[in-house]
Amino acid sequence: MNFKPSRTFALEKLDNFIDKNLIDYSKLRNFDYGPENRTNVSGLSPYVSHGIIDEIEIINKSLKKYSFVKNEKFIQEILWRVYWKGWLELRPNVWLDYLNDLKKIKENFKNNQNYLIAIDGKTNIECFNYWVNELKENNYLHNHTRMWFASIWIFTLKLPWQLGAEFLLQHLYDGDAASNTLGWRWVAGIQTKGKNYLASEWNIKKFTNNRFQNIKLNKNAAPILSEKNYSINNKDFANVEILENQSLLVFENNLSFETTDFQDIKFKKILLIDHKNNYRKINLSESVTNFKSSLLEDQKKRLEEKSINCEIININEIKNITENIYAIYPSIGENLDFINLNGLKNIQFLYRKLDQFSWQYCNKGFFNFKNYIPKIIQKFI
């Protein structure tokens, strides 16, 4: 699968998918035919997670081709990301606890042979080893494979889910705090308490077209137990009044300013934030940092073509800004952590309208959220 770091490429990929493959999406989406044959899924997540194209843009285009009924499964999948983000926004301690637990576990596991063998792709489970290498080479795994991968990691290799979540974040082009952490919690049986996801030999064989043999997995593992309960944080996602001629920070997950809700506001300067590994708790692989750097350059180029004053700056430089400044809300994750840890109170967040409206429905499970999808569509399309 090819992921060129550009908006032009992402739009071509989207149009091509809608034109040729969307029609069979709900029937074929669960099959992983291998990295050379991925037309049954969109491959858009590296772009959506960086805000190169956004959810409404995608849904809009898909509805121009097919009705809501024909398109429902794809639209639901697109909105999973908004749901996971909203769910985490309402329970920010889930992310902070994850990072704290990870720190301790990493120390305990740094010389653990089972862990080192797993991340080296040298276990005795052929499919798992294949996926480790595929992840490192392509920086992408199919959704079903991420579920099998996490399940094997937790229940057959018996490794802590927090380390697996870190490993994926390090290598995925679409690595994202909400989708990744909550995806792993879901497989472990913590997200939906007591309900874990157990990968099985027949399921892997069927949905990979029998590409793998000798899949000996733990068939009877119990869900991971967690004592922690998180109450909902009733945060207000309202925007402040936006004054013109102030500067705006844009983080790595909103890299298409010219299509955002804020595109018509005259900002003094747009500062595109480069979040280097030395300021991250989870260090990203070189290919992922290169991908992010190229996406930043691509956004800069597009802004310059529109004669918008902009610059790429290192995240550490935002500590030196003393004036009031806006930022498109980066959502829970390492960018927000940087702002909070450094007490940068002069930054005022601007929330996307889609998030402001949708996050009110993220207090319960996705089945509940799904009921509000027609309302979301009606409001934004």
Ligand SMILES: Cc1cc2nc3c(=O)[nH]c(=O)nc-3n(C[C@H](O)[C@H](O)[C@H](O)COP(=O)(O)OP(=O)(O)OC[C@H]3O[C@@H](n4cnc5c(N)ncnc54)[C@H](O)[C@@H]3O)c2cc1C
């Ligand atoms: C353990 C685990 C970890 C994951 N980690 C991440 C992650 O770090 N970043 C990430 O973006 N996704 C993550 N996912 C979700 C999902 O696997 C990917 O978004 C999906 O595989 C992207 O491929 P695609 O674009 O071809 O998907 P498609 O099937 O074509 O879906 C279209 C779009 O819908 C959205 N989407 C689909 N499924 C999901 C989902 N379960 N959660 C959130 N959005 C979804 C994505 O934006 C995707 O681009 C994870 C899932 C699991 C089970």
